[in-house]
Structure formats: structure tokens, C-alpha cells
Amino acid sequence: MAKTIAVLGATGNQGGAVASFFNAQGWIVQGISRSASSASSKALISKGISVIEADVDDFTTLVSAFKGAHVIFAVTDFWAPFFEAYPELSKVSDRATGEHALTIEVRRGKTIVDAATKVLEEEGILERFIFSTLPSFKEQSRGKYTYAYHFDAKAIVSEYLKEQKALWEKSSLLNMGFYTTNLVKMGSLMGANKDTNGSKIIWRRTGTNEAVHPFVVPDDAGIFADLLVRSPPKQDLLGVSEMASYATFMNIWSEVTGVPSEVEQGTEDEADKAIPGGLGREAAESTSTSAEFGWGKHLVLPKDLDPKVKTTSLRSYFENEDWKPFLENA
Numbered sequence: 001m002a003k004t005i006a007v008l009g010a011t012g013n014q015g016g017a018v019a020s021f022f023n024a025q026g027w028i029v030q031g032i033s034r035s036a037s038s039a040s041s042k043a044l045i046s047k048g049i050s051v052i053e054a055d056v057d058d059f060t061t062l063v064s065a066f067k068g069a070h071v072i073f074a075v076t077d078f079w080a081p082f083f084e085a086y087p088e089l090s091k092v093s094d095r096a097t098g099e100h101a102l103t104i105e106v107r108r109g110k111t112i113v114d115a116a117t118k119v120l121e122e123e124g125i126l127e128r129f130i131f132s133t134l135p136s137f138k139e140q141s142r143g144k145y146t147y148a149y150h151f152d153a154k155a156i157v158s159e160y161l162k163e164q165k166a167l168w169e170k171s172s173l174l175n176m177g178f179y180t181t182n183l184v185k186m187g188s189l190m191g192a193n194k195d196t197n198g199s200k201i202i203w204r205r206t207g208t209n210e211a212v213h214p215f216v217v218p219d220d221a222g223i224f225a226d227l228l229v230r231s232p233p234k235q236d237l238l239g240v241s242e243m244a245s246y247a248t249f250m251n252i253w254s255e256v257t258g259v260p261s262e263v264e265q266g267t268e269d270e271a272d273k274a275i276p277g278g279l280g281r282e283a284a285e286s287t288s289t290s291a292e293f294g295w296g297k298h299l300v301l302p303k304d305l306d307p308k309v310k311t312t313s314l315r316s317y318f319e320n321e322d323w324k325p326f327l328e329n330a
């Protein structure tokens, strides 16, 4: 009989990829959304994925949505609470918005863990709980960088999960690398832009041009969730499609698109000046920690779990994207 996976964030990047992957493998997919009638939910339903309404702020709805699942995939959204609060809290201090979003993400993450624990206790059929997390960059940078709240918040939830002994025995962690889509989706201030005479694309990044980062095509989240279902529990997996420096990333992009590009080295202070109130610094310190300290030797790589696993290469990701809208607006 087909097994069931409950997917939180099924209308988003990571959850959407996981839902599609397992649906294609013949699993019963219980997508979870705050609204079953949204356009994104309807798109899932049209693919044969059911959508159950639940809210991570409402424990009871989550428990109902997780019921019957052999696997639960869960992701939390740091950025929605961040951007909602940013206009007001960025006036208070450059830490206020990050601290606020961290508090909400930790609370929601713990609610998800508690709901999964309850369902495991009540039903005993849960085989794997996968939490999409990130390492603490405060710890990874040995206290040098303390503004990467979206990393540190998820790491607090992972530690809480490890304390829930029965659930942890059935769990694994997925640390998604830097999305390849950030090139476009980080917007005009943080993403890449045309230079002043429009002849090339410039991406201003902290860290040296030689530093290597884990890039992930968000759609590969399905491949990583599958790896974690097939592997023993208690894995801490780096979800990486390809390791590359930003310079290599952009060189490949230029080779594919034929558009010249350059990565300019910036500083955290410049990023803070460009986007004050904590946002510029949060993004810059994430890249700086990755460049100077890496993501942590404790993380396993996809190939460690399955030497034959195939992730999407940067070249193939670039080849399959339509770059026209980006180039018109950059």
C-alpha cells in the first residue's frame, strides 16, 4: 500500500519540491497550507496532491494535518514575519526585526516538533520527521557574526528536536544551501544588477571571490527528502546541488546566457548602509560566515548518503531558466 507524506509548506519552494517528488513516486501526499482555496493550493490539487488546511500557529490544526503520515516534511518561513515587522522594527534598532522573526520562527518550529511528537505518540506509524533547518552561524563563526538570525533560529529548533528523544530517533535534518534563485529573487538591492552602462551584470557579495559555497536548486529539496527517508535517522544533511564560488557561479551563468558578469567584493558595513535596519547585515553576514567558516564539518553531503545521487548542476539550472525577464529588469 502507498505510504503517506505530510508536507508543511507544500505551496512554497522546498515543500512544493518535496510534494511533487513524492507524488511522482506514487506516495499519498498531504499538502499543508493555510488556505486550500489559494491559487498555489489549487495547482497542487490539480496534480493529485490533497491539501489540508492548518496553521503553524495553531497546534490542533497541525496535529490533524500530520495524522496518518509515515513521513512529515516541515519547513518554517523566517522571512514573512521579518518583512511584516521590518517597516516598524527597523526604526527601533538593527537587531529588533531579526530578534522578532527569530522568536516567531523558534516558537513555530517548536510547535511543529510538539505536534509531530503527539502524532508519533498517538499513532506510532511515523517513520521519518524531516525538519528543514540551518546551522547556527553565530556558533559556526565563533561569535564573529551574530546577525544571521534566520540561521540561528532554525538551529535552536533543531536542538529542541534532539531533546525530544522518541521523535529524534525517527528524525533527520535538512540544511538547504544558498538558493540559486537568490541571484534574481533577492531583489534590486541584494540580488544581481546591471552596471551603470548596462553592459554587464554585477553581483556584490561579501567574502573572497575564491570562497566556495553550497548552492542549491530549490527543486532538489525533493531529492534530499527522499535521501533522508531512505537513510538511517539522525542525519544532518547539507542540501547542496553544487559547491562553487560566487565567481564560478557567475562565470557559468555568463557562459550560458552570453551576458558578461562580475562578482564585486563588498563588506558587511556597505550592505548595512545600503539596506539598514538589520536586513543588509543579516544577508551579508550569512555569506561572510559561509565564506570564512563554512557550514560545519558535522554536516553530511548527499553523496555520503547515496554515492549515485544526482543533483541539478548549476549549468543545467541556468540552461533551463528564462533569463529574459531578469535581464529586462536588472
Ligand SMILES: NC(=O)c1ccc[n+]([C@@H]2O[C@H](COP(=O)([O-])OP(=O)(O)OC[C@H]3O[C@@H](n4cnc5c(N)ncnc54)[C@H](OP(=O)(O)O)[C@@H]3O)[C@@H](O)[C@H]2O)c1
Pocket: 008, 009, 010, 011, 012, 013, 014, 015, 032, 033, 034, 035, 038, 040, 054, 055, 056, 057, 075, 076, 077, 078, 079, 080, 134, 150, 175, 176, 177, 178, 179, 182
Ligand atoms: N533563500 C535561501 O537561500 C534559503 C536557503 C536555505 C533556507 N532558506 C529558508 O527557507 C525558508 C522558506 O522556505 P521556502 O523557500 O520553501 O518558503 P516559501 O516558498 O517562501 O513558502 C513559504 C511556505 O510556508 C507556508 N507557511 C507560511 N506561514 C505559515 C503558517 N503560519 N502556517 C502554515 N504554513 C505556513 C506557506 O504556505 P501557505 O501560504 O500556503 O499557507 C508556504 O508554503 C525560510 O525560512 C528561509 O530562511 C532560504
